[in-house]
Amino acid sequence: MNHATYTIKGMHCASCAQNVERTVGKLAGVQSANVNLATERLTVDYQPETTSLDQMAEAVKGIGFELVKPEKQEIFAIKGMSCASCAAKIEQATRKLPGVASANVNLATEQLSIDYDHQTLTANEIIQAVQEAGYQASKLVNQDKEALKAEKLAEIKQMWQRFWFSALFTIPLLYLSMGEMIGLPLPAVIAPMHAPKIFVSLQLLLTLPVLYFGRKFYLVGFKLLFKGHPNMDSLVALGTSAAFIYSLVGTLAVYQGNTAFSMHLYYESAAVILTLITLGKTFEAISKGKTSEAIKELLALAPKKAVVIKDGKEKLVDIAQVQVGDILLVKPGEKIPVDGKIIEGQSSVDESMLTGESLPVTKKIGDTVIGASLNKTGSFQFAATKVGEDTTLAQIVQLVEEAQGSKAPIAKLADQVSAVFVPIVMILALLAGLAWLIFGHTGLVFALTIMISVLVIACPCALGLATPTAIMVGTGKGAQLGILFKNGEALETAQAVDTIVLDKTGTITKGHPELRELVTFTSMSKEEMLYLAASVEKRSEHPLAQAILHAASQAEIVLGKAQAVDTLTGQGIQATVDHHQVLLGNERFMQVNSIATEAHQATVNRLASQGNTVMYVAVDQQLVGVLAVSDPIKASSPQAIQALQKLGLEVIMLTGDNEQTAKAIAKQAGIQQVISQVLPDQKAQVIQQLQAKGKKVAMVGDGINDAPALVQAEVGIAIGTGTDIAIEAGDIVLMRGDLQGVVASLRLSKATMRNIKENLFWAFAYNVLGIPVAMGILHLFGGPLLNPMLAGAAMSFSSVSVLLNALRLKRFKA
Numbered sequence: 001m002n003h004a005t006y007t008i009k010g011m012h013c014a015s016c017a018q019n020v021e022r023t024v025g026k027l028a029g030v031q032s033a034n035v036n037l038a039t040e041r042l043t044v045d046y047q048p049e050t051t052s053l054d055q056m057a058e059a060v061k062g063i064g065f066e067l068v069k070p071e072k073q074e075i076f077a078i079k080g081m082s083c084a085s086c087a088a089k090i091e092q093a094t095r096k097l098p099g100v101a102s103a104n105v106n107l108a109t110e111q112l113s114i115d116y117d118h119q120t121l122t123a124n125e126i127i128q129a130v131q132e133a134g135y136q137a138s139k140l141v142n143q144d145k146e147a148l149k150a151e152k153l154a155e156i157k158q159m160w161q162r163f164w165f166s167a168l169f170t171i172p173l174l175y176l177s178m179g180e181m182i183g184l185p186l187p188a189v190i191a192p193m194h195a196p197k198i199f200v201s202l203q204l205l206l207t208l209p210v211l212y213f214g215r216k217f218y219l220v221g222f223k224l225l226f227k228g229h230p231n232m233d234s235l236v237a238l239g240t241s242a243a244f245i246y247s248l249v250g251t252l253a254v255y256q257g258n259t260a261f262s263m264h265l266y267y268e269s270a271a272v273i274l275t276l277i278t279l280g281k282t283f284e285a286i287s288k289g290k291t292s293e294a295i296k297e298l299l300a301l302a303p304k305k306a307v308v309i310k311d312g313k314e315k316l317v318d319i320a321q322v323q324v325g326d327i328l329l330v331k332p333g334e335k336i337p338v339d340g341k342i343i344e345g346q347s348s349v350d351e352s353m354l355t356g357e358s359l360p361v362t363k364k365i366g367d368t369v370i371g372a373s374l375n376k377t378g379s380f381q382f383a384a385t386k387v388g389e390d391t392t393l394a395q396i397v398q399l400v401e402e403a404q405g406s407k408a409p410i411a412k413l414a415d416q417v418s419a420v421f422v423p424i425v426m427i428l429a430l431l432a433g434l435a436w437l438i439f440g441h442t443g444l445v446f447a448l449t450i451m452i453s454v455l456v457i458a459c460p461c462a463l464g465l466a467t468p469t470a471i472m473v474g475t476g477k478g479a480q481l482g483i484l485f486k487n488g489e490a491l492e493t494a495q496a497v498d499t500i501v502l503d504k505t506g507t508i509t510k511g512h513p514e515l516r517e518l519v520t521f522t523s524m525s526k527e528e529m530l531y532l533a534a535s536v537e538k539r540s541e542h543p544l545a546q547a548i549l550h551a552a553s554q555a556e557i558v559l560g561k562a563q564a565v566d567t568l569t570g571q572g573i574q575a576t577v578d579h580h581q582v583l584l585g586n587e588r589f590m591q592v593n594s595i596a597t598e599a600h601q602a603t604v605n606r607l608a609s610q611g612n613t614v615m616y617v618a619v620d621q622q623l624v625g626v627l628a629v630s631d632p633i634k635a636s637s638p639q640a641i642q643a644l645q646k647l648g649l650e651v652i653m654l655t656g657d658n659e660q661t662a663k664a665i666a667k668q669a670g671i672q673q674v675i676s677q678v679l680p681d682q683k684a685q686v687i688q689q690l691q692a693k694g695k696k697v698a699m700v701g702d703g704i705n706d707a708p709a710l711v712q713a714e715v716g717i718a719i720g721t722g723t724d725i726a727i728e729a730g731d732i733v734l735m736r737g738d739l740q741g742v743v744a745s746l747r748l749s750k751a752t753m754r755n756i757k758e759n760l761f762w763a764f765a766y767n768v769l770g771i772p773v774a775m776g777i778l779h780l781f782g783g784p785l786l787n788p789m790l791a792g793a794a795m796s797f798s799s800v801s802v803l804l805n806a807l808r809l810k811r812f813k814a
């Protein structure tokens with residue numbers, strides 16, 4: 001049960017507070033909800049498994065208020081984890097803390113991502129809670145990342161040393177204990193038949209160093225076992241301890257004269273198990289490092305130095321010293337240090353490392369340049385607009401890191417299993433051993449072999465790594481292709497969509513309309529009509545307005561002053577210019593203002609059939625002409641739309657254009673379904689109507705007016721060249737400005753989810769098959785018995801195989 005406090009905005013009276021209380025209180029999993037009107041805070045006790053913070057926020061929003069979510073997510077580095085059970089224990093420990101909205105542990109990155117109310121809880125209290133669960137936590141800030149990377153490399157080096165030293169003693173021990181069984185010669189001076197005491201003493205002496213090198217398994221495993229939170233280390237510690245203690249008792253028996261015991265020792269099992277698991281953990285650590293290589297590659301893109309121009313002189317400085325407003329110089333072949341705007345010179349810039357677009361982009365004065373992209377041809381100077389953590393590269397890295405730290409819904413099943421897995425395995429091992437001892441009549445040695453095998457083969461590591469490793473590689477690969485998944489949920493949901501809704505302007509089309517034709521219906525000249533239309537649109541930011549203004553500029557028309565400007569969203573604009581009332585808009589706008597258009601329908605139809613957006617111009621309540629504005633489709637759009645259709649998706653174009661114009665553009669793009677004449681504030685309603693029919697919808701858009709629809713859709717895909725608001729609203733951000741990224745993102749989502757399902761299948765199958773075999777099911781029917789050493793090897797292989805399977809995603813091609 002979570003106890004948390006959140007700020008509520010928009011309340012004015014006791015009735016407001018009661019409404020919020022009642023609404024939140026009705027949600028499933030909410031035990032109590034209390035609102036303090038004076039402090040404007042909601043205190044709630046709820047089950048995070050049943051009700052999420054997002055659901056509460058949505059419910060509060062539905063009645064007209066705003067639940068302010070906790071401060072930005074914080075990351076803690078976690079030490080001491082060895083399996084999914086560890087991750088589950090830390091999540092349980094932190095989710096119980098007051099003020100925690102969500103807590104997710106990523107076993108692959110060994111990090112805790114936690115959202116919490118900073119007024120209710122402190123970072124030190126989180127660290128303390130993790131410590132009480134048996135692990136170490138430290139707050140992770142950007143400066144720590146390099147140190148953490150170096151620490152990981154040092155840890156892998158240490159693990160290799162542990163393995164080689166362990167193997168140095170394990171190999172002769174294995175030869176000593178098993179050599180004679182397979183016909184290998186053994187000197188009489190140490191042979192069990194001639195010198196049993198020397199034989200067992202040597203085995204003990206060779207085993208002790210291996211136990212020392214593997215002491216971490218015991219220090220962590222038993223510590224957590226006594227705390228009531230057993231993990232994989234606990235299973236290994238119990239299994240190898242049982243083998244060692246039994247062998248030690250046997251050694252004492254040999255010293256006392258019972259030489260038959262010398263052939264029934266398990267020293268080699270304990271040593272081999274520890275050595276193989278150390279090797280498996282080393283491979284696991286190396287593979288984990290490879291899953292986050294995309295982040296390393298992105299970080300490596302940023303140059304370390306920059307040339308700043310001050311007082312007319314060039315000065316080479318560290319990138320950290322660059323400030324907003326500084327003037328920087330970039331020469332051919334150099335990387336652009338930070339984001340900015342060109343103020344002098346021009347060049348072609350290779351932005352493929354960030355956008356995935358292979359062709360260089362021409363940049364001139366006034367154009368934006370992105371930090372870490374490569375300057376190809378000319379030199380230029382630019383003013384820094386974003387530095388440090390505000391640069392595009394830094395934002396991408398942060399977005400990818402957050403996505404890699406998040407969990408996909410499919411991970412819940414593995415989490416639930418992992419949370420109870422280790423205690424169940426311990427019970428099964430004990431029951432299996434007792435069952436063979438009582439009913440099998442096979443003696444203590446056989447029962448002990450069964451117990452050790454069950455303890456060692458059963459490991460939830462593979463379960464815990466199945467989802468996060470695939471998400472890490474998938475999101476990292478996406479970043480390399482210019483596709484940014486904001487979280488694991490977006491990555492999972494994208495593969496399930498069956499309907500793609502495409503905004504027209506800036507998504508299918510270039511988003512830069514041009515005035516194609518101007519037709520007058522009266523004695524008014526074309527120049528005069530353009531003068532009036534452009535004067536009215538002077539203050540508008542609408543793409544169609546920009547086309548008219550550009551045409552007026554090209555004709556060198558000096559614009560007049562527009563007064564009493566009034567805009568009707570989605571219909572048109574009116575103003576007074578030179579004492580004339582001018583109306584400019586679509587047919588609906590003319591009808592609202594009682595201006596007849598029927599007489600000129602043939603002209604309008606002709607222009608619309610050519611894919612133009614037709615804008616009517618009326619002066620002093622008389623229709624004087626029309627402007628035909630066309631926004632050409634992007635060259636890549638038809639091919640991308642065809643690829644989406646081949647994936648079995650229903651593709652729909654959404655636009656505010658009239659039906660005839662919309663159909664003409666859709667035909668050029670290869671789209672059969674069109675929803676036209678949609679006002680900007682109606683786009684989200686269209687998505688809702690499609691969802692009501694049972695469709696899983698992905699919305700693709702780039703404008704401010706697309707944001708509500710992006711949020712409403714199951715998956716919002718924002719074109720990264722669009723507005724910040726659209727990018728913020730999207731679940732997936734495409735750094736390139738074309739629809740090929742949509743195809744690639746959906747294919748990558750499908751590939752990642754297929755990989756996760758494969759990982760989970762093999763992780764579950766391994767345990768479902770391995771544990772019964774270790775319990776002696778095959779032996780019961782005359783089959784072989786699983787040797788504890790083979791169980792240790794199999795356990796290590798299961799985790800490594802899951803990681804290697806996840807790494808196959810790196811070969812994904814867009």
